[in-house]
Amino acid sequence: MKLGYLAFRNMVSKPLNLLLSLLLLSLSVSLVTFVLQLSQQLGGQLNKNIAPVDMVVGAKGSPLQLVLSSVLHIDVPTGNIKLKETSMLQKHPFVQTAIPVSYGDNYKGFRILGTEIGYLDHYNAQLSEGELYEESFEVVAGSNVALRLGLKVGDNFISSHGLAASDSEAHDEHPYTVKGILKPTGTVVDQLLITNLESIWEAHDHGEEDHHEEDHDHEEGDDHNEEGHHHEEGHDHHEEDDHHEEDHHHEEGDHHEGDDHHEEGHHHEEGDDHHEEEAETSEEHDGEKEITSLLVKFKSPLGMVQLPRFINENTSMQAALPGFEVQRLMGLLGSGAQTINGIALAILLVSGLSIFISLLKTIRERRQELALLRTYGLRTGQLLRLALLEGIFLALIGFVLGWLFGRLGIWGVSQYMQTSYGYTLQITGPEIVELYLLGLILVLATIATLLASRSIFKLNVAKTLSDA
Missing domain, CATH: 1.20.5 (Single alpha-helices involved in coiled-coils or other helix-helix interfaces)
Structure with missing residues (x-):
């Protein structure tokens, strides 16, 4: 215990050296732990959300954008497709389910998704209260939407056009009614307001209906004018008709039937x-x-081989495979993660060098103190143990600080993603990979301490004390 206290006092006696070593060590640890957690949790979230969907069919454009918008709901769609064009896919023998989805409106930044009840079954979404929608402009709210907006069963709200939070172009004529609240699923369903397809169509067809009504009123007005014109003509010839009425009365009677x-x-x-x-x-x-896209689940693996190519080459639509696109996205992110980890490893090696230099300098400056400790009965092994304790303390403190900074970074990213995309990251405890990192740091600190402590074995007590 005395050696431990003495090692700690020796470590804090040089605050600048301590600060530099801790800064380098904690920076490397925070980078490694942050990147590991971010890649793992993002990968887990993406895989969980794309699991129910084998293929997405939508408008031509970027396949990654199609997957991000239609499955993960974090991008704008590539366009719309005709519902009639997707009928052959819904009846295809390789297709198990084909669920149409359509959107274009939001309520305070949360998307309103028009789809079928089967969409909820894909994500095992269950009601916590209320009931499912049955009529147009009835919605069920995801758990996170209800929590953040304070929605309850029976509440009414007015949607806004577009996917971003905005008060402009509100559909005042079509208020939505909350019929149910869903239990948390940990998927995209938690971030959505879900209704039927007819609600989306009716909300966006309203303007066209008004236009048709105006045209109809205009035509009626024209007909009315024509009737007035014919009436005037009839009045002008009224006397003439009266003059010949008796002559033609008999003839008209003959042809009346x-x-x-x-x-x-x-x-x-x-x-x-x-x-x-x-x-x-x-x-x-x-x-x-029109719909935004069609979410397809295959019966047979042959569907994944044949249908995407057929759709892309022979139709005006585009087919994208979520698994492939997410893997490609994670590959791009993985390259960046590897780069950051390489930088972190370089910083870790520099921090090990810093520990070595700091301990070497400390031991040389305290040769007289070490010699006095020898005269008090401490052996060479105990002096070496004192130096090792100092290096281990430094490694442990640096790791703990770095781990905390890494988790703080995850919390910051989680807050940003929650605000921007509705996704959250979990703050978890130390994982096995991070414990391996701790072991690596302890080994590195031990090697640096042993290299810096070689002079202890060559310590000449008498000569060192006499020089003092």
């Missing part, structure tokens, strides 16, 4: 044409419905 029959047939044909036009208009409207 035939004219009525002809008019009935004419109106019947017009009615049939009108119904046909309505049916064609309805079919055309259904064919024009």
